[in-house]
Amino acid sequence: xxxxxxxxxxxxxxxxxxxxxxxxxxxxxxxxxxxxxxxxxxxxxxxxxxxxxxxxxxxxxxxxxxxxxxxxxxxxxxxxxxxxxxxxxxxxxxxxxxxxxxxxxxxxxxxxxxxxxxxxxxxxxxxxxxxxxxxxxxxxxxxxxxxxxxxxxxxxxxxxxxxxxxxxxxxxxxxxxxxxxxxxxxxxxxxxxxxxxxxxxxxxxxxxxxxxxxxxxxxxxxxxxxxxxxxxxxxxxxxxxxxxxxxxxxxxxxxxxxxxxxxxxxxxxxxxxxxxxxxxxxxxxxxxxxxxxxxxxxxxxxxxxxxxxxxxxxxxxxxxxxxxxxxxxxxxxxxxxxxxxxxxxxxxxxxxxxxxxxxxxxxxxxxxxxxxxxxxxxxxxxxxxxxxxxxxxxxxxxxxxxxxxxxxxxxxxxxxxxxxxxxxxxxxxxxxxxxxxxxxxxxxxxxxxxxxxxxxxxxxxxxxxxxxxxxxxxxxxxxxx
Ligand SMILES: [Zn+2]
Numbered sequence: 001x002x003x004x005x006x007x008x009x010x011x012x013x014x015x016x017x018x019x020x021x022x023x024x025x026x027x028x029x030x031x032x033x034x035x036x037x038x039x040x041x042x043x044x045x046x047x048x049x050x051x052x053x054x055x056x057x058x059x060x061x062x063x064x065x066x067x068x069x070x071x072x073x074x075x076x077x078x079x080x081x082x083x084x085x086x087x088x089x090x091x092x093x094x095x096x097x098x099x100x101x102x103x104x105x106x107x108x109x110x111x112x113x114x115x116x117x118x119x120x121x122x123x124x125x126x127x128x129x130x131x132x133x134x135x136x137x138x139x140x141x142x143x144x145x146x147x148x149x150x151x152x153x154x155x156x157x158x159x160x161x162x163x164x165x166x167x168x169x170x171x172x173x174x175x176x177x178x179x180x181x182x183x184x185x186x187x188x189x190x191x192x193x194x195x196x197x198x199x200x201x202x203x204x205x206x207x208x209x210x211x212x213x214x215x216x217x218x219x220x221x222x223x224x225x226x227x228x229x230x231x232x233x234x235x236x237x238x239x240x241x242x243x244x245x246x247x248x249x250x251x252x253x254x255x256x257x258x259x260x261x262x263x264x265x266x267x268x269x270x271x272x273x274x275x276x277x278x279x280x281x282x283x284x285x286x287x288x289x290x291x292x293x294x295x296x297x298x299x300x301x302x303x304x305x306x307x308x309x310x311x312x313x314x315x316x317x318x319x320x321x322x323x324x325x326x327x328x329x330x331x332x333x334x335x336x337x338x339x340x341x342x343x344x345x346x347x348x349x350x351x352x353x354x355x356x357x358x359x360x361x362x363x364x365x366x367x368x369x370x371x372x373x374x375x376x377x378x379x380x381x382x383x384x385x386x387x388x389x390x391x392x393x394x395x396x397x398x399x400x401x402x403x404x405x406x407x408x409x410x411x412x413x414x415x416x417x418x419x420x421x422x423x424x425x426x427x428x429x430x431x432x433x434x435x436x437x438x439x440x441x442x443x444x445x446x447x448x449x450x451x452x453x454x455x456x457x458x459x460x461x462x463x464x465x466x467x468x469x470x471x472x473x474x475x476x477x478x479x480x481x
Contacts, residue, residue: 027314028314030386030461030462030465030466031386031389031390033312033314033461033465034386034390034457034458034461034462035390035458037305037308037309037312037454037457037458037461038390038393038394038454038455038457038458039454040308040457041304041305041308041450041451041453041454041457042450042451042454044446044450045308046304046305046307046308046450046453046457047083047300047303047304047307048300048301048303048304048449048450048452048453049300049444049446049449049450051079051296051299051300051303051304052292052296052297052299052300052441052444052449053441053444054075054079055072055075055076055283055296055299055300056290056291056292056296056440056441057290057441058071058072058075059071059072059075060290060291061285061286061287061288061289061290061291062283062284062285062291063097063098063099063100063284063285063286063287063329063330064095064097064098064260064284064326064327064328064329064330064340065095065096065097065098065255065258065259065260065327065330066097066258066287069260069261069283069284069326069327070259070260070261072283073090073261073263073283073324073326074090076263076283076299076324077089077090077263077265080263080265080303080322081265083303083307083310084307084310084311085265085266085267085306085307085310085322086265086266086267086268087264087265087266087268088263088264088265088266089263089264090261090262090263090264091261091262091263091264091344091345091348092259092260092261093259093260093261093262093326093327093340093341093344094257094258094259095258095259095260095326095327095330095332095340096254096255096256096258096332096333096334097254097255097258098121098122098123098252098253098254098330099252099253099254099255100119100250100251100252100287101119101125101250101251101252101253102249102250102251103117103118103119103224103249103250103251103252104117104130104247104248104249105117105224105226105246105247105248105249106246106247107234107237107244107245107246108132108245108246108247109244109245110242110244110245111242113233115226115227115230115233115234115246116205116206116207116226116227116229116230117195117207117224117225117226117227117230117248118198118207118208118209118224118225118288119209119222119223119224119250119252120179120183120196120209120210120211120212120223120224120225121209121210121211121212121286121329121330121331122211122212122213122214122219122330122331123183123212123219123222123223123224123250123252124218124219124220124221124222124250124252125222125250125251125252125253126193126222126248126249126250129249130247130248130249131192131193131222131247131248131249132245132246132247132248133154133155133156133191133192133193133245133246134154134155134156134243134244134245134246135155135156135157135158135195135234135238135243135244135245135246136152136155136156136157136158136191137158137159137160137234137235137238138157138158138159138160139159139160139161140159140161140178141159141161141177141178141181141182141185143159144157144159144182144185144186144189145185147189148189149188149189149190150189150190151189151190152186152189152190152191153190154190154192155190155191155192156191156192156193156194156195156246156248157182157185157186157189157191157193157194157195158194158195158196158197158226158231158234159178159182159194159195159196159197160197160231160234160235161175161178161197162175162197162228163175163199163200163201163431164201165201165428165431166427166428167370167426167427167428168424168427169364169427169430169431171201171431172199172427172431172434175199176199176210178196178199179196179199179210179211179212179223179225180211180212180213180331181212181213182194182196182212182223183212183219183220183221183222183223184212184213184215184219184220186221187220187221191221192221193221193222193223193224193248194221194222194223194224195223195224195225195226195246195248196223196224196225196226197225197226197228197231198225198226198227198228198231198436199225199431199435200228200431200432200434200435200436201429201431201432202228202431202432202433202436203228203229204227204228204229204432204436204438205227205229205230206227206436206437206438207224207225207226207227207230207436208225208431208434208435208436209225209286209287209288209435209436210225210286210329210435211329211330211331211338212331213331213337213338214331214332214333214337217333217334218333222248222250222252224248224250234246260284260326260327260340260341261326262323262324262325262326262341262344262345263283263322263323263324264321264322264323265303265306265321265322265324266319266320266321266322267306267309267310267315267316267319267320267321267322267464268315268319269315269316269317269318269319269320269464270314270315270316270317271317272317272318272319273318273319274319274352274355275317275318275319275355275356275357276318276319276320276321276352276355276356276357277318277319277320277321277356277357277358277359277460277463277464278321278323278356278358278359278360278410278413278418279302279305279306279320279321279322279323279359279360279361279362279456279460280302280322280323280324280325280342280359280360280361280362280407280409280410280413281295281298281299281301281302281324281325281361281362281363281409282295282298282299282324282325282326282327282328282329282341282363282408282409283295283299283324283325283326284325284326284327284328284329284330284341285329285439286329286435286439288435288436288437288439289433289435289436289437289438289439289440290439290440290441291439292439292440292441292443292444293365293366293430293433293434293439293443293444294363294365294434294435294439295328295362295363296441297362297365297366297444297449297452298361298362298363298364299324299362300449300453301362301366301449301452301453301456302322302361302362302456303322303324304453304456304457305453305456305457305460306320306322306460308453308457309457309460309461309464316461316464316465317464317465317467318357318463318464318465318466319464320460320464323345323409325341325342325345325409326340326341326344327340327341328341328342328363328408328409338408339408339409339411339412341409342408342409342410342411342412342413343412345409345412345413346412346413346415346416347412349413350416353413353416353417353418354417356413356418357418357419357463357468357469357470357471358375358418358419358420358421358463358470359406359410359413359414359418359419359420359421360406360407360410360420360421360422360423360459361406361407361408361409361410362423362425362452362456363407363408363409364425364427364430365425365427365430365433365434365443366425366443366444366445366448366449366452367425367426367427367428367429367430367445367448368394368395368425368426368448368451368452369394369396369423369424369425369426369451369452369455370395370396370397370424370425370426371396371397371399371400371423371424372387372388372391372396372397372398372399372421372422372423372424372455372459373399373401373402373403373420373421373422373424374387374399374402374421374470375402375403375419375420375421375470375471375472376402376472377419377469377470377471377472378468378470379399379400379401379402383462383466383468384398384399386462387399387458387459387462390458390462391455391458391459394451394454394455394458395451396423396455402420403420403421403422406420406421406422407422417471419470419471419472421459421463421470423452423455423456423459425452
């Protein structure tokens with residue numbers, strides 16, 4: 001496990017920074033500045049921890065389209081202004097908000113037992129008295145898809161796929177389709193409700209929420225996640241021939257006239273301010289916890305890294321842009337169906353995208369970064385070599401591949417032609433907590449948070465201080481004028 005340097009490093013980092021200030025008249029080599037940023041972050045001089053602490057404490061859960069999310073955005077904008085960022089503003093966009101309401105679940109026969117569930121995001125409510133049906137369990141979404149039309153009439157369909165624990169989070173990608181598509185597939189076969197073994201890796205009696213996807217503008221049947229032990233219980237009952245009959249209730253509702261917002265803040269570049277290095281994370285969170293890890297930590301990491309660069313005696317030539325996205329977590333009934341914050345940014349800034357030199361996001365909690373992925377043109381060569389020299393002391397592997405998916409929020413920007421970068425975090429334990437009531441500040445590992453800030457500060461500084469063209473065509477973008 002990564003551990004922060006002990007107290008003497010603080011003195012060293014402060015000394016390095018003060019040396020940089022003292023020698024402000026003579027240019028400091030970029031690698032020296034990057035090393036100073038790294039050591040300052042490791043020594044705890046970034047605002048990251050106080051940011052995530054205050055955000056998750058003041059506003060708690062921040063569901064997309066909620067007042068909490070809006071207030072958090074207003075607070076973030078005010079704080080970014082106070083920290084000295086340029087061009088700080090909020091960009092609002094319309095949204096259909098989903099509100100959880102009350103929920104309950106129980107086995108009612110053959111023998112009554114309580115169940116721990118969470119209504120899945122965007123699920124419609126049940127009738128006021130709930131609904132009841134026999135549970136039919138499928139090991140995978142594919143098995144549910146194989147059931148013929150009408151096979152589940154009056155039944156509650158359940159997918160019991162166990163998510164695989166991996167360092168790169170690939171287990172989540174393999175399991176999440178059961179959640180997003182399960183309700184549609186179950187409804188097509190006649191089911192009255194859908195249940196899912198939580199997409200998570202823990203054995204706690206907590207359910208992991210998350211969104212389902214709309215089909216033709218609606219989610220057809222109520223949908224729920226079960227805690228892993230409850231999914232096991234239902235599976236064992238079925239194996240005993242005791243087909244469980246389950247009662248489900250959800251008081252979920254929608255608000256069609258809601259809105260969400262992105263918060264933009266720049267560290268304005270000196271010579272090429274029209275060129276942007278974009279760092280993203282999302283301000284909205286699920287409602288069960290306080291969104292400290294998902295994604296309060298990500299917002300803290302990128303703000304922390306950008307603020308260290310903001311405070312250098314010499315700012316980089318290119319602009320460092322921080323975007324705190326709204327509404328990352330939820331699906332929407334209208335096209336493009338989700339990632340509304342990411343799409344709102346890419347649409348609003350369409351004409352600037354050709355001058356976005358690089359984009360990346362932080363959205364995987366606070367566990368340490370162990371690898372970096374660069375655009376194909378820069379996987380080898382001087383930039384990659386310098387980056388590696390500076391990231392190696394943080395325990396980060398040399399770049400060996402390019403991002404396939406740099407994240408939901410920057411996805412539309414990258415689809416607009418902007419090169420992507422990822423700093424890959426260790427996801428071995430992240431999905432024990434993801435989207436559960438346990439996503440709270442006490443789970444933020446401060447030393448690992450600071451390692452993330454250090455890595456982003458180094459990468460961002462090197463990219464913003466350089467003339468490197470990360471685009472596939474190798475052409476230097478024309479001036480914006
Ligand atoms: Zn997230």
